[in-house]
Amino acid sequence: MTDGVNRQFLLAARPEGLIKVSDFTYNEAEIPTPGEGEVLVRNMVVGVEPALRGQMEGLTNYTTGLQLGEVMRAGGAGQVIASNNPNFQVGDMVQGMFGFQDYACIGGEGMMPLAKIPEGTPLEAALYVFGGTGFTAYYGMTEIGLPKAGDAVLVSGAAGAVGSLAGQIARIKGATNVVGIAGSEEKCKWLVEEMGFTGAINYKTDDIDARVKELMPNGCDIFFDNVGGEILDIALDNLAMNARVVICGGISRYEDREGAAGPKNYFSLVYKRARMEGFIIIDNMHRAAEFTEVLAGWINDGSLKYKVDVLEGFENLPQGLINLFTGGNIGKQLIRINDPA
Ligand SMILES: NC(=O)c1ccc[n+]([C@@H]2O[C@H](COP(=O)([O-])OP(=O)(O)OC[C@H]3O[C@@H](n4cnc5c(N)ncnc54)[C@H](OP(=O)(O)O)[C@@H]3O)[C@@H](O)[C@H]2O)c1
Incomplete structure (x- = not known):
């Protein structure tokens, strides 16, 4: 992590054919300040999924498309480092739509709400099997x-x-x-x-x-x-x-x-x-607790296995997304961008 700076990848171009590294622009912004009801999260692990391509194209089907110049959207897991929300304390591990950036300010509401990661659950598992x-x-x-x-x-x-x-x-x-x-x-x-x-x-x-x-x-x-x-x-x-x-x-x-x-x-x-x-x-994210309980039971009794495919380094965020379209991943493609504090 670069101290005092929020590294970001912004959407620079609508993808044509295979997504390219040049569809993104690297940017350094100030670390944002959380507004009312928001928390500031330090993003540590990012998860990518194929549907992000449609959002890069600006498609609005089940979610809104991205505008050029916006921070690339993606799910992530990280730690609360400042909080104006009584439901989240500094130090909590959380997951949400933090994007291709080191820091995100986010509220507790929305289509993909900020969720606490239970103690003992690896961030990789939270972003994959329990997400x-x-x-x-x-x-x-x-x-x-x-x-x-x-x-x-x-x-x-x-x-x-x-x-x-x-x-x-x-x-x-x-x-x-x-x-x-x-x-x-x-x-x-x-x-x-x-x-x-x-x-x-x-x-x-x-x-x-x-x-x-x-x-x-x-x-x-x-x-x-x-x-x-x-x-x-x-x-x-x-x-x-x-x-x-x-x-x-x-x-x-x-x-x-x-x-x-x-x-x-x-x-x-x-x-x-x-x-x-x-x-x-x-449409079924409100059933997260129920799904998690069943999946955790199977993980704990050994009947369900999961594999994460982790790229190391912030600079590899675009490549992680590209891998999904070239078959470069086995299991869930994640990118680790920051170590624990
Ligand atoms: N309905 C929903 O709510 C929902 C939610 C999440 C994901 N999804 C969908 O579920 C699917 C899997 O998502 P995921 O996150 O698990 O991704 P993923 O399967 O981990 O990664 C995509 C895989 O697709 C294969 N692939 C890429 N291009 C292909 C092509 N032209 N023909 C055949 N295979 C191709 C690649 O493996 P190979 O080496 O085998 O080609 C690649 O590893 C995606 O279509 C995604 O949009 C739907």
Whole structure:
């Protein structure tokens, strides 16, 4: 950290194609002073997620888009160093939308409210499994996917933050065949050897359709989709009767929303009496305590594992975000920008 200075990355350009380091400008600002009801937080670990790209484009769908010149938005975890809010004391560890910067002033309200991190919870876990990402995997799989004993479950983006948890949660709920789709041999090996998936498909080198048919001869009861595009189409062609298709994300289309084709195999939903449903986890953030309790139980009894992929250094904030689109991460991509005081 640079003493007395608030390092920031501001949005400099709307991304075209792959996000570039030059889409951001480095800036040094004064450390802000908290207003009424606000706290000043020293940001220590930043979490990135693919949806930030849409916000860089200025899209307003479930949240407002970013303006050029604004501090890049992102979730973070850090420590309260000044407080004008009776609910937060100096020294509290907290998480919230602190952005690509060392210090943020933030109130307790809003769509993604400031939340205390319980003593003993690592910041990395708070930003991942006990935050929006973990809740997305849990809610999407259990309440939309509705896994039951004996199910065959296919997960795309499986070696990422949401996907690696979603597949394990299906296993915990009794699914016997959980196949992940990911972009490298290393990721496929990790899914099977470390994360308890029963099979994995490398979408860059395998014939995806042939491998799905081989690994799931009776089709999939649940397809948990993080990718969209061709992979969604192949999954739709391999559904079991009464299948559930969970539309969590569609990263393959985030760089070309205009040109992205719709699924041509959607009519399988009719033949297979299947259901396809999307969701946004923000609608369920009020259930954070309930989700945390279940996920913590599974972490503590060893049935759920999580991996964080941590880049060190403030200068690596843009690269951390870029990694999501180049497959540079395994598990949750985080960037550690400051050490504890
Ligand atoms: N609905 C919600 O409320 C909600 C909440 C959070 C996240 N999401 C969505 O969930 C998905 C996963 O998010 P995450 O934070 O867990 O990210 P992540 O999976 O950790 O990272 C993204 C991964 O996507 C893969 N990928 C990138 N481009 C791809 C492409 N063109 N085709 C196939 N795979 C590609 C990469 O792995 P490979 O090496 O395998 O390519 C990369 O590691 C995203 O689509 C995100 O928008 C939805």
